[in-house]
Every structure is written in C-alpha cells, then in structure tokens.
Amino acid sequence: MTRYINKIKTGNRMTKKTSYLAYYCAPDGFQVSVKRLLGRKMAGNSFLRAVIDHTDPDTEFLHGFTPHKNAFQTFDAFVKDVKPGLESRWCPPQRTDLLAEAKILYTPDPNLQDFANMRVKAPLDSYSICGVTHTTASHAVLELVQSLYRAPIMPWDALICTSQSVRTTVNTILEQEHEVLTWRLGKHTKPELCQLPIIPLGIHTKSFSRNHKQYLKSRKKLNIDYDETVFLFVGRLSPYTKAHPYSMYAGLQEVAKRTGKKITLIECGWYEADAVKEDMDACKREVCPDVRCIDVDGRNFTDRDSCWGAGDVFVSLSDNIQETFGLTPVEAMAVGMPVLLSDWDGYKELMTDGVEGFKVPTAMLDDTAEFSQRYHADATYGRYCSSVSLMTGIDIEVFADRAEKLVESKDLRRKMGERGKMRAKAVFDWSVVYSSYEELWTELDDIRLSARQNKERKAILETSPSVVASRMTPSDLFPTYPSVFLTKDTCIKSVPGKTIDDFVRLASLNIFLRSKEKLPKQEGVGALLQFLSTSEGASIGALHKHFKTTLIHMKKIVAVLIKFGLVTVADWQVDAGADLHK
Template sequence: MAAIFYDPDHYSTAGPRLMGRNAAGESFLRAYFRHGRAETHWAYVDTESHGASFRQAVAAAGRAEPVRIAGRADLRDLKQAGVLYKPDPTLPVEAWRRAMFGDASWSLCGITHATSSARVMDSIAELLTAPLQPWDALICTSEAVKGNVSRVLDAAADHLARRLGTRPAPLLQLPVIPLGIHTDDHAFDAGARAAARRGLGADDDTIVVLYLGRLSAHAKAHPLAMYRALQMASKGLAAGQRVMLVECGWFSSDATARAFARAAALVCPGVTLRHLDGRQAEARDQAWAAADIFCSLADNFQESFGLVPIEAMAAGLPVVVSDWSGYRESVRDGIDGLLIPTLIPPPGTGEVFAIRHAVGIDDYDAYSGYAGAHVAVDIDACAHAFSTLFASADLRRRMGAAGKARARAVYDWQVIIPRYEALWAEQDAIRLAHPVGRNLSPWPARLDPFHAFEGYASRTLDAESRFVLTDADLASAIARLGDYLGLGIVKYTLAVSLPKAGLEAILTAVAAAPRTTGQIAARFPSGAAGLVIRSVVFLLKLGLIRIKA
C-alpha cells in the first residue's frame, strides 16, 4: 500500500501548460484506481482542498474503499500507509522530513520524468547525502534514464571523495519500470478511420504521417529532419500518391507557430500539411484514427521515455522514431517500426552549456535548446525509412500489428500497476525488517532551535527549577491568562502549546505549592513532557509564573 502525494496539477492535462509529466500523471492515477488493489486509498497533501479533490477523484473512479488523508501536520500517519509515492524524483527533502520520525518509519518511492532541469539534477545529486535508505526507490522509466541518473550520482560521489576522502554509494534502489498507457483508448475501427481521414481531406491514395505532441524545436523535437526526410521520400511515390503530414500538437506562442509553418514551406513544399490542436481529445483521436505512420524524431535531453510512440503502437501504427533515450527500448527496430540513428558531440565539448546554465546566463529553455541543437538525426536514414513504409502497405500493417500486440502485453497499465505494487511491497518488507530508530539530530539543517541556539540565552531551564504564581491568588492568574490569550500577539502560540485548560492546570499546580519543572510535567500524561515544559516557559514569558529563588 502507498500514500499518493497528491496535487491536482500533477495529475491533470487541463492546465495551461500541458507537459508529458501531466499526461503521465493523469494516466497513472486513472490506472491506479482502475487496476490497483489498495484496501484504503491514502493521499499525502499540502492543502485541505487537495485532500477534498483526492476524495472526489476516488469517488469518480467508482472506488468504494476508505480514504485517508495525511497533511503536513499528520506526517507521522504515513507510518500506517507504509510507502509515500511522489510523481517526481524530489525525494531528498522527503527523506529529511521523514528522518524527524525515524528513517524506517515509512518508505519513499519517486519516479523520473525529464531529468535535465537544474531542480531535478540537484535532487538526484542530493540522493547521496540525504538520508535515503535501502527501502527507498527512485523508479527510472528507461535504462537510458537510469544511465543518466547513475552518471550524476557518480559525479556527486567523486566530489564527496575529493572533499571528504570517502566515496559513498547510493543506498536507494533504482528499478526500471516504464510508464504505462491505456491501450483501449487507442482502438479505432474502420468507420472511425474513414471519418477521420475525410475530415482531413485524405483520400485512399494519401499516406498520412502523424507527429503528435508539443511542437517545440528547442525543447522536444527539431522539425527540420522530419520535414527534409518527408520531402526526399515523397519524390519516390507512386503515381497519384501524396504525403500528408499531420502535426497534432500545440505551440508555445504564435511566433513559434509561424516559425514552424515557414520552415515547412521552405523544406517540404511537396508535402501537404495539416495542423490539429493536440490539447483537445477529439483532435488527438482524429489524428490517431487517420494516420498510416507515426513519426517522432526526438532530439532533446528533456525526452526521457516517450509515451507517444507507445500510444502510436497501441493505435496499430508503424513508427519512425529517433534512436534516442527510451524510444529505443520501447520500439523494436524492424519489428514495430524503424529507429533512426542519432549522434551527439563527445564528452568534454558541451561544458560551455553547463557553465552558461550554472551561472545564470541561460535559463532552462535556452540550455535545452542549445544542447539539443547539437544532436543530429540521420536524415538520409529517415528518408529511407519513410520510402520503405510508403512502398508497402503490407509492411505497415505487419509492423502496426506487432506494435499493437507489444503495447498491450508490455505497456498497458494493467501490466504496469502490479509492478508498482510489487515494488512497494518489496520496499515495505525491507523496511519492516529494519529496527525503527531515531537520530538525535535527524536533520542537521533543521535542528531543535533550543539546541541549535542554546548559546543565545543566559541559561537553560532544568528539571529542578521551582515555580510559583506571580499573582496573589489563582483566580487573578487565570483571569489574566484569559485576557492575554485574547490578544493577537499571544493566542497564535496556542497552536504549539497546551490548550487553555492545560495552562490553567499548571497555574493551579503552582498555586498550591512551589513546583519543580519535573513535578509539573509528572502531572500530565507520559509522552507530553516536551509540550508541558514549553508551556511552563510560555507562562513564564507571560509573567504569570516566576522562578522561586
């Protein structure tokens, strides 16, 4: 069982900026409710509204099991859930928070999406120094991503070896589990195909090539290789045939849309171009149904896995994709489609991009764009791949059928969700075999302030300090307490102090006779000593009690 870190933005494609992580999160949550075997649905949230949203999501999915919500103030409740799942790789801060309650209190599980941003790379490097444990895991969505994570960890370990004379190894697990899809969403019959093609103006002699996703040259896939390869392949078409490229996606701005249109007009004038708004489900369905071939020549380091080629396979389309990152692991060259070779400069030639990003000359968009501009996709190989598929409808059908079977057998959420649950069960078993303990200084950067700043005060309260009332009688002290607690400059502290009745109990105790700190604490339930002692000093601060000389 796992508590899902739930922020609606992570699990929705309805926001203004649709990114791959949003689509993956939305798809995961739907699959988790559909295929998961949880007997209680746990969520860990930042706000009450997020908790209410999670309850609504559970109900909308038709799940009738109990729902438990843990907020920041209920963090220790995660012990009951056993595992906290975050839809991103930012585990270090959660490990430090957990350390306040004991490293073995629950397990942590994160997942990689794009790993090239500064925030994510920093989080990965911090995995070595944060209190991550063998019962924690960062899911890598592909072997390529795992290689990237391992290189960052190796570099961080090298730094620590130079700095401290020891080279630590990461303790957490790095399992490889791909993202999943709902394959049934991509099944289209002959009628849907015919209607979709009519809507695009594609007749039986038109070969429809589809690109679906963000339309960004600097952050997703530079279009020139695809445009050029399609133009080259179109010259070998049979008489009467034509090629239509459908770009089903979204641009970040009107200027980007104009730049793409100008590039297409210049580079592939022999190809009919259609644009559909990929933010709309109806447009995506039309694109999938109408297409004969799918193409994505990803050439950017933001692309870590690639859901869309798998969705294309589920739709029964042969795919032409770059031999890049996770694409090469999902698409079998010559079986489900064709992989197009890619090439990058050797290590040591890209430090200028890292430096410019590190010192703030370039933001993340510029960093991605400059690095991606130096990734080359083999245009001749791509043109040959298109020509091969254009020439054989039978090959397109065979590759499409192979891809469809693979998508269902390997990438359907019905297969992937049990792998998540098996991982969580394994994490739980490893954790439960470890004794629960708590460090004296669990988070060095978040020490008990009365320890961290101990030297600021003249003295520290001890157990033998004796207290008496400042007022002449108990009634006057309690009345003054009530007046003070009505002040805005005082009542806010009740959130971390004893309630009014508890404070009155302390006043009552010291009114009867001078009481030591230890004697006052002994009058309250065990386990509340820290709260009681703080409350004693709080009453001392208000001048309601004083230390007897």
C-alpha cells in the same frame, strides 16, 4: 504482491482492509492542467489511475500522504471519481505509524531525499520509499539523484528508471558523486544505494484502440481525403525543450517530392508561446511547402482523439536531453500506427527497428562543456536544452527513406501497426507494468524485513542518528539565541495585575490569528493564572503535575503566556555579552 491485513471493526463484524501504499498526493503530480499539458503530469495521472484500478475497494484502501488537508481532499475526490467505492485516508507527515502500516511511500518524482530525511525520526526500516524518474537534465533533478549518496536512503528504497538510458545517466551521476565524496572525505566511502530498477511508463491501451469506422470518421472531421497519407506528431510543440521540427519538415518535403503523393502532417499539441508558433509556422512555409500542415490543440482531448483516429504514421524525432522516455510513441503503437522515431534516449527501447516501425540515427557533439558552463552560470534551462539540441543531428535522408516506404505501402503500415499494437499491450499496458511495480515493492519489503539479520545493515540501523543536520529542531540549531530555555526546572511567576481578561483580549487580535490553533485554551489559562497569583511561583514541572497535563503541553502554555506578558521567569539569567574585539 503481499497484502498486509488490518482488521477494522464495522458494526458487529470485522472487515479486512489493507493499506499497501501511501501515495504522496501533491496535486501537481497527478492533476492534468489544460493550459500546460506536461508529460510527467500525464504519466502521473495515468499511474494513479492504475493504482486505483488495481486496488480492491472491498479489502483495501489508499493512504494519501501530504501535510496539506486540501491536497488530500483533491486526491480523495480524484480517487472517488475513478472508483466511487474506493476509500482513501489522510496520512499527514507526523503519522509515521500509518506509513509503517502502508509499507511503501510512493512519490511520483525522484525526490527520495526529503522523505528519507523525514524517516530518520522513525526506525529506518519501518517502511520503504519509492520514486520514479522523468526528465533528468535540470540542475534540480540532477541534485536529487546526486543526493542518493548523501541522504539516509536505504537498500529497501528504490528510484525507478523508466529506461536503460535513464539508469545509465543516474549511474553516471552517482559515480561522479562517489569520486567527489572520496576526495572530500579523504577515504573510500561507498554506502549501499537504493535499488535502481528499470520499469517503463505504462498506458491504458484500451483507451487508444480504434477501428476502421473511427479512422474514417476522424479523417472526415479533419477534412482529410482518402488519398492523403497522414503523419502525426503528438506532444508539446517546443523546438527548444522537446523536439526540433526541422528534420521532420525537411524529410516529409523530400517524401512529397519523391512520391508525388499527398503528404499531410498533423501537429497535435500546444505552444508555450505565440512566438514559438510563429517560428514553427515560418519554418514550415520555408522548408515543406508541399506538405499540408494541420495544427490541432492537443489540450482539447476530443480533438486529440480525432488525431489519433486519423493518423497513418506516427513520427517523433526527439533530439532533446529533456526527453527521457516518450509516452506518445507507445500510445501510437496502442492505436495501431507504425512509428518513426529518432534513435535517441528511451526511444531506443520502445520498439525494434523494422518491426513496429523504423528508427532514425542521431549524432551529438561530444564536447558540450560550453553549454554546461553557461547553464551553471546564468543560462536558462530552456536555452541549455536548445543549445544541446542544435548540436544534435538526425539523419534526414534515412528518415525520408523510411517515411517513403511507409507512404508507398499500406500493407507495410498495417503489419507494423499490428505488431506495435501487440507490443504496446504486452509490454506497456498497466496490467503488465503495474505487476512490475508490485514485484518491486514485494522485493523491497523482503529486503527491509531481513535488514536486521545482516550484520552491516543491523549496525547501520542501530547507530543511525535521530535527525539529519538540515532537519534539526530550532532549540537544537540555535542553542545560544535565548537567555534561557524553558525546562521542567524553570520557575514561573505571575505578573501583577494581569488576568484572564488580558489573555482573551490579546488572543482575539488578528496578529495572533495565524497561530490561533496553537494558543492554549482559555479555561486552562485562567486556572493557571489564578494559581500563580496566589503563590510566589512554581516550576513548570510542578505546574504540569498539579494540573495533570503533559510536560510539553505546560511548557507551551507558559511560553505563550510569557509572549503575552502575563507571566514571567522568576530568575532571568541574562548574558552580559561578549567582547567582539577580542
């Protein structure tokens, strides 16, 4: 990727530094919570580490974009923990010049809309916005994708889709939105959309390597005998919003019966509620009594590593629309385990059937309008996902057949595991995936820089509004609210008997402390009150020239002093009111 160089003076020499990325650093996007270990947070954490790994501390720095200083401080601490010598700098929203310097504003979610609305105030071609999809099933996310048509999003922006399945969903949403807008506006309207590249989630494959010694040590820690075949599931333990476990339990029970061998299932994750654990435990007792089942809290990373070390076969039979990609199967391949996956969503693209493992066919009800209508009305997101999951089946017989093959052949497990390890490194390691990001950002930059050479795009840039409707200023949105607006021509006069002591007394009240940083300085107020007390009044324009301050600064001082009752408008114009009965 092209690095954009800025010269920053350091002592007596010039040090070259570049800010090639502004990262939207809301802690929710990269901080891993021990209580709620969510896939999108794990993915965000891994991506940010990749960004840091690929940033040269001697020549580059990162911009942390956020309106909140404490959020930036969390981001800065994270950066320094991963790479102590790397510098990060705060970029608040009003500093669009810093975003232009960085060229790319990256957000670890699909919310391009808010940032595009903000960018309207700057030249639209001053920088690109890049986001990424995770789940695409909730109303909130669907509406964000839908907004790609309506928001001021440009062809030099991008929403990264983590799989072909996700891009198909995104295109389906956009096609429907186009149909609605064409009907609503009465004409064919199809603006240029942002780029929709397919780039998978990445992992640090070195973090998942294991050897035979670690394999034996992990099995000993979990009290697993040499003759047990261990099937491993890693992920959130939720039948309703992740993967219903019945097919896995039933299939492994069948394998235990057919082979007469010791079959062990490790479920490494966390339960959303005690009731969920009780439901899953009851299901296991009923459905797979001949399978040894081990629960491990996946929020304990040491215990989680032991599970990765002890497994023989990774299994994940996702049947939920909440899922889109699946990081844990990739991690399993990096470990060197064969994978047994449902032929579902982004899982389809993770591996080749019969090479790194096996895929298990799925079937889904074709008429799901009932569930959609209930979700629109009053059903929770969890109930919506679980209802669709109930109508999605996995071929248990095929799963049992494939699992039996892997139980019966260590050699097959070894060969598939080795192929999976090679695929994980060649396709999903951050060294490969991050290069795709850099290539995308270079492409976006090329499109952006050449936009004004294109007649249609140039016209869009030159006629773009300065603000979107939902981000208009209060004075523009509410033009009939006040009696008058304070302009440069508004004449101000003092209120008899009011002095700087009154300002000091009022400014110290707790009721004004929330806005303390917006209150004018005592010295300036004193001089202004003194000036007005010796005159019949003056316009705000005259006052700003007399005190050699900016016009907007003088307007703000006057507005606060009117609020405090220390000055007043010389000639109020009060609306007599309208007859509401006319």
